[in-house]
Amino acid sequence: MELIKNEHFLREYLSVDETEDIDLEVEENLQISLLIANFDIFSNRKITAKLKENSSLSIAVADFSRGKGNFTVEADILGKVASFEIRGSSLALKNDNKRFDIHLIHKFGNSKGLVSLHGIAGGKSQLTFDGVSSIEKGAKKSNTRQEAKIIVIDSSAFCRCSPSLEIDENDVIASHGAVEGRLNDMELFYLESRGIEEKEARRLIAMGYLSPIARYFPNQIQEKILTSAEGGI
Amino acid sequence: MGLLEIKGLKVAVQEKEILKGVDLKIAPGEMVALLGPNGHGKSTLLASIMGNPAFQVKEGSIDYNGENVLSLSVDKRSKIGMFLAMQNPIEIAGVNYSDFLKSAMNSHLEKKLSLFQFIRQIEGAYKEMGIPFEMAQRGLNEGFSGGEKKRNEILQMKLLKPSFAMLDEIDSGLDVDAIDVVAKEICKEREAGTSFLVISHYARLYDLIHPSRAVVMINGRIVTEGGPELIKRIDHEGYEWIHRELGISVEKEIDTPMSNTSIGVCATKEALDGTH
Numbered sequence: 433m434e435l436i437k438n439e440h441f442l443r444e445y446l447s448v449d450e451t452e453d454i455d456l457e458v459e460e461n462l463q464i465s466l467l468i469a470n471f472d473i474f475s476n477r478k479i480t481a482k483l484k485e486n487s488s489l490s491i492a493v494a495d496f497s498r499g500k501g502n503f504t505v506e507a508d509i510l511g512k513v514a515s516f517e518i519r520g521s522s523l524a525l526k527n528d529n530k531r532f533d534i535h536l537i538h539k540f541g542n543s544k545g546l547v548s549l550h551g552i553a554g555g556k557s558q559l560t561f562d563g564v565s566s567i568e569k570g571a572k573k574s575n576t577r578q579e580a581k582i583i584v585i586d587s588s589a590f591c592r593c594s595p596s597l598e599i600d601e602n603d604v605i606a607s608h609g610a611v612e613g614r615l616n617d618m619e620l621f622y623l624e625s626r627g628i629e630e631k632e633a634r635r636l637i638a639m640g641y642l643s644p645i646a647r648y649f650p651n652q653i654q655e656k657i658l659t660s661a662e663g664g665i
Numbered sequence: 666m667g668l669l670e671i672k673g674l675k676v677a678v679q680e681k682e683i684l685k686g687v688d689l690k691i692a693p694g695e696m697v698a699l700l701g702p703n704g705h706g707k708s709t710l711l712a713s714i715m716g717n718p719a720f721q722v723k724e725g726s727i728d729y730n731g732e733n734v735l736s737l738s739v740d741k742r743s744k745i746g747m748f749l750a751m752q753n754p755i756e757i758a759g760v761n762y763s764d765f766l767k768s769a770m771n772s773h774l775e776k777k778l779s780l781f782q783f784i785r786q787i788e789g790a791y792k793e794m795g796i797p798f799e800m801a802q803r804g805l806n807e808g809f810s811g812g813e814k815k816r817n818e819i820l821q822m823k824l825l826k827p828s829f830a831m832l833d834e835i836d837s838g839l840d841v842d843a844i845d846v847v848a849k850e851i852c853k854e855r856e857a858g859t860s861f862l863v864i865s866h867y868a869r870l871y872d873l874i875h876p877s878r879a880v881v882m883i884n885g886r887i888v889t890e891g892g893p894e895l896i897k898r899i900d901h902e903g904y905e906w907i908h909r910e911l912g913i914s915v916e917k918e919i920d921t922p923m924s925n926t927s928i929g930v931c932a933t934k935e936a937l938d939g940t941h
């Protein structure tokens with residue numbers, strides 16, 4: 433993990449093709465962003481984070497690797513007005529079996545959480561998004577959102593999305609959405625009706641799923657993300 | 666030979682027959698208005714001509730320049746010059762609008778456009794359509810307002826230069842100024858030789874684009890046709906007179922799950938009453 437930006441209350445870390453676990457304590461008033469890109473091997477990995485008052489942690493995960501394992505994130509919000517975000521895009525192909533497990537606990541109020549995962553499953557792969565965001569009693573005015581979306585591009589691939597919420601406090605905003613699906617016929621029809629061939633239409637839609645994660649990364653990694661997405665599809 | 670020739674077309678959606686034997690011929694250079702109450706199959710006809718997989722063609726034929734359209738894939742139909750501006754253009758999250766335009770334009774060309782040629786062409790088209798150029802960097806129709814989607818459909822038409830364009834309620838959701846812009850583009854394309862089949866509920870659009878002929882669809886069939894005076898008549902009197910004069914009843918399709926409009930009333934008149 434490389435520290436690529438270090439300003440007053442701002443740290444940015446980049447981890448490319450690494451597999452070791454990461455343990456972060458986000459001190460009061462500090463903002464950390466953690467950029468994780470995998471192009472090589474997918475294996476078990478765990479990210480643990482503790483967020484103190486008025487701190488924030490944003491994680492971006494761009495996963496274009498091959499392999500099997502669980503990518504687990506455990507984030508605890510341990511102070512008020514803290515914010516945790518994770519955005520991820522994953523491409524599963526061949527015999528990959530990838531599972532993303534995100535656990536977020538809001539223990540203090542006025543805190544924010546966002547879990548947003550996008551995936552594409554092709555070949556004989558399995559891709560699972562799982563996770564629980566919980567808001568404990570007393571963590572008033574917290575706001576948490578989970579969204580997960582996977583599309584399957586080959587009939588032999590398998591996907592499952594099961595984000596869930598556990599809320600023990602009334603005065604909060606919480607929402608979640610999960611979509612598992614095939615490439616949408618109406619989306620394909622729209623593109624094809626403009627002359628775009630089916631294969632190219634599928635590529636455009638799949639890139640639309642995977643490429644938005646790139647913007648969180650430095651330039652040379654952005655390029656690698658886009659070429660890996662292109663090459664994979 | 667006609668440009669488009671449809672014979673005995675029967676189309677079903679989820680096994681429910683919507684089009685019940687449509688016959689329609691359009692000659693090169695024509696601008697045909699397609700009228701009819703809501704829910705009677707106008708959009709279904711346009712979608713079927715373009716090849717929307719939600720609709721199953723059960724019987725009949727569609728020929729374009731003498732070629733059997735039904736055996737062509739959707740992208741081929743576009744490549745032989747057909748275009749459909751949809752009633753509800755779909756949003757495709759994450760697909761960059763300009764990437765989409767580039768793919769679409771290149772799919773019609775032997776030799777791909779250089780980046781410079783591409784930018785120059787689309788920049789001009791955005792300007793003429795009064796669409797901010799920044800919108801080219803947004804997701805495809807993602808978060809666009811109803812009117813923005815419609816303007817962008819016409820932008821696509823300008824860039825793809827079809828020989829036959831079908832416009833499905835292109836004016837709904839557009840304010841008066843935008844209708845003028847869209848109508849001007851339609852007239853320009855027509856002068857350049859494009860033929861049109863246009864669905865609208867508003868006399869205002871038809872007044873601006875001057876259809877050469879009007880056809881009326883009721884209960885999944887074209888039941889009558891005439892010159893521009895037919896549009897005026899329907900605008901003033903609705904569809905009731907068709908029932909009287911032609912002995913056709915305008916069915917109330919109460920068993921239709923997706924139809925949320927009252928049928929049998931004059932949609933054109935209703936819309937006009939609403940705006941005046």
Ligand SMILES: Nc1ncnc2c1ncn2[C@@H]1O[C@H](COP(=O)(O)OP(=O)(O)O)[C@@H](O)[C@H]1O
Nearest residue numbers: 678683703704705706707708709719921923924
């Ligand atoms: N995708 C669909 N699934 C089910 N029913 C549909 C679908 N599209 C259209 N229909 C039905 O087909 C009939 C004709 O609809 P449409 O062609 O949209 O009418 P119009 O454009 O004349 O208002 C309606 O009853 C409508 O509910």
Ligand SMILES: [Mg+2]
Nearest residue numbers: 707708709752
């Ligand atoms: Mg319609």
